[in-house]
């Protein structure tokens with residue numbers, strides 16, 4: 001194949017893949033503006049009526065608030081614990097550091113359903129029945145691997161001569177850590193937090209085993225709702241969540257640069 | 267051999283500094299005295315302790331014994347942030363989250379200088395390294411040579427008493443390195459900085475420095491001007507490490523007035539040195555002293571041409587004689603006439619021939 005043809009081919013494939021990935025999202029977004037109560041494309045004029053109905057959904061606000069609480073808290077805890085663990089592991093003086101690192105990350109490779117059932121059994125056996133706390137603990141198990149993985153990678157790439165350079169330039173040791181190590185790890189920190197938060201916020205398979213009648217997270221509530229009354233309200237809600245995620249990503253990109261977050265840049 | 271008198275005018279003085287890591291002695295009673303504004307290179311093989319010595323001077327490591335003094339002040343126990351020693355690290359260690367200007371301003375910001383002063387100092391430092399046009403760039407968007415200059419500007423901006431360079435040029439390609447050598451020399455002269463430059467590139471050491479310290483196994487073998495290091499090496503190690511040489515081992519048969527007569531496999535040779543008769547020695551000279559000659563005075567050896575290595579205006583001729591190898595550097599036209607395996611007689615003056623104690627046989 002000649003070079004221009006190859007380039008054309010590559011671009012076609014890339015665009016095709018992007019389209020394939022984005023098409024469902026675009027359809028959902030389009031359907032959310034549908035004027036009729038079926039999932040339909042808004043051909044005869046757009047309407048915002050489904051957006052107005054989101055707030056009136058039965059049990060929407062408690063579910064949203066629960067999901068946000070659990071996601072925020074589990075992310076914060078995972079960031080603290082995961083970072084400390086990553087420091088211990090990345091410094092390499094811990095015997096079996098690598099095994100511990102793999103162990104911390106292992107829940108990522110486990111199907112959520114298995115994790116959910118296992119945690120349910122475990123909490124039952126312990127006689128632990130508070131749904132809220134059980135959810136938080138379970139989500140900590142879900143979010144910790146994201147933080148541990150990202151922070152271990154970030155720290156292992158961190159060049160400790162930067163700290164020495166800062167010291168020769170007039171920083172005390174704690175000052176050098178604060179001025180050099182913390183900002184250099186900020187992208188990792190942000191990435192870890194972002195992934196952890198999203199992983200918790202849209203987790204369904206683990207949460208489903210640990211909720212009770214009063215304690216339902218948003219994804220569970222949404223699935224329940226679609227079984228009861230499938231109308232474009234859910235499409236509207238999904239579009240809002242999508243929008244919020246995009247805003248979050250763009251803000252992070254502005255802050256530290258997505259290429260640095262993805263670890264692909266220099 | 268490094269027992270230089272330590273004069274009061276010295277700006278940086280390291281005295282009897284030792285450092286061990288576990289069972290290995292990395293620095294062994296090192297003495298080093300450097301005048302203000304002088305550029306000294308530390309030249310030595312990998313692992314001889316160059317970086318460790320710099321770290322002691324910068325305060326990033328503590329000596330087990332000995333002292334470090336800067337401008338008459340004993341700083342042995344002073345932490346790095348209160349030493350005012352600038353370091354340019356081998357990998358530059360630039361702060362990735364700051365721009366070029368941010369990196370250069372770092373030391374001044376830490377010192378809480380007024381904003382206007384910082385801006386002025388940053389401009390000045392960047393102008394010195396010809397990077398004023400890149401102040402706003404992120405570090406990741408710089409070439410290796412530019413990063414190196416930012417690292418230099420960052421170290422210069424705080425006006426350090428002493429500047430240390432750890433193989434600062436080794437990551438650059440040859441052409442850029444040579445350019446930077448000249449630049450650095452100019453900049454260091456301009457600001458009259460006392461500087462130590464670590465390298466294991468002998469050309470860099472010889473061209474850049476006021477004096478060269480040849481290090482080996484945690485000791486400084488010789489500290490002298492580049493010309494002396496090359497022409498009057500104090501030890502076999504220095505002779506080997508810096509430049510090319512012909513080395514022939516033999517036994518001293520007579521010693522008279524600083525000239526020894528040595529019996530070797532290629533006949534009797536005379537050399538400067540003082541040894542007892544019967545000592546095992548190595549007789550050495552530099553390639554440029556060897557000349558094709560019929561019946562010259564001084565040392566002369568006949569042999570056969572083994573190889574001629576073309577090096578531009580001059581050629582290096584390898585001559586085999588009685589199991590030994592002689593290296594002669596000859597002008598291109600002269601060398602061009604030499605056919606491989608041709609008979610040749612080489613002669614060189616006794617005054618350029620040196621005898622060193624033979625290295626002890628490995629037990």
Ligand SMILES: Nc1ncnc2c1ncn2[C@@H]1O[C@H](COP(=O)(O)OP(=O)(O)OP(=O)(O)O)[C@@H](O)[C@H]1O
Pocket residue numbers: 287292310311312313314315316317318319466
């Ligand atoms: N922190 C340390 N712990 C243990 N050994 C060390 C440490 N730092 C250096 N060494 C050892 O000390 C010796 C000298 O190291 P140093 O880094 O000073 O060598 P160098 O002359 O700078 O070598 P190079 O040219 O390769 O940079 C080496 O054998 C090294 O393994």
Ligand SMILES: [Mg+2]
Pocket residue numbers: 316317318432
């Ligand atoms: Mg080194």
